[in-house]
Amino acid sequence: MTNSTLFKVIGSVAILAAAASIAGLGTFATFTSSTSASNSISSGTVSIALGATGSVTNRLTVNATNIVPGDTIQRSVDLISTSSDPLGSLSLTTSASPTSLLDTDPTNGLQMTITECSVPWTESGTAPAFTYTCSGTTSSVLASRSLIGSNISLTGLNVLSTAAGTDHLRVTLSLPTTAGNTFQGLSSTVTYAFTGSQRAATNK
Numbered sequence: 001m002t003n004s005t006l007f008k009v010i011g012s013v014a015i016l017a018a019a020a021s022i023a024g025l026g027t028f029a030t031f032t033s034s035t036s037a038s039n040s041i042s043s044g045t046v047s048i049a050l051g052a053t054g055s056v057t058n059r060l061t062v063n064a065t066n067i068v069p070g071d072t073i074q075r076s077v078d079l080i081s082t083s084s085d086p087l088g089s090l091s092l093t094t095s096a097s098p099t100s101l102l103d104t105d106p107t108n109g110l111q112m113t114i115t116e117c118s119v120p121w122t123e124s125g126t127a128p129a130f131t132y133t134c135s136g137t138t139s140s141v142l143a144s145r146s147l148i149g150s151n152i153s154l155t156g157l158n159v160l161s162t163a164a165g166t167d168h169l170r171v172t173l174s175l176p177t178t179a180g181n182t183f184q185g186l187s188s189t190v191t192y193a194f195t196g197s198q199r200a201a202t203n204k
Contacts, residue, residue: 044084048159048196051078056121060171060192062128069183073173076121076132079194080166081159088199090159091151092142092192100186106146108179110188114142116156117168132170141169147190159196 051057057078064073081087094112096103102110118136125131141154158165171192175183 047082069177069179087196089197096188102188110147113144
């Protein structure tokens with residue numbers, strides 16, 4: 001190897017070593033800055049219930065017997081919300097099992113209305129023939145319709161405007177005078193299921 005060749009090889013090694021040294025400086029000499037923030041997020045609740053079974057706040061479990069065309073059946077019930085926000089909607093689903101013409105005939109079978117009182121209903125009569133009067137103001141929650149239905153919308157309730165509240169309701173069933181002899185000796189067991197739904201989504 002000539003002196004000229006040896007010089008070139010050594011020179012190349014020196015250049016590579018210098019490049020590696022510069023790269024090393026870029027890896028370890030880094031400026032940094034950081035900051036942070038935190039917040040608490042909690043979810044709301046939807047919670048509804050009926051009044052105490054067997055009391056004036058929930059008479060829906062009281063049976064009615066020997067009804068004839070023209071009779072009415074009145075039952076009081078409190079609907080209670082302990083939700084974190086006003087409900088977006090409230091609906092009622094009614095079903096029957098066992099079932100009969102009393103609930104399957106939409107015209108001549110049992111009809112239902114629901115009325116609200118601004119204060120607790122005043123109960124009169126003896127079981128099961130209860131009647132109710134309101135010493136405050138009344139409003140219609142459900143206009144007269146056939147007894148059985150799914151997701152029947154209920155309107156004008158306190159629980160739709162306040163986060164936690166109670167609605168004093170009176171459920172009235174009536175057997176139309178048009179119900180003929182085919183309605184004699186029948187029996188239906190009706191279940192009332194109330195469903196509350198969350199308010200509309202919004203910015204928080």
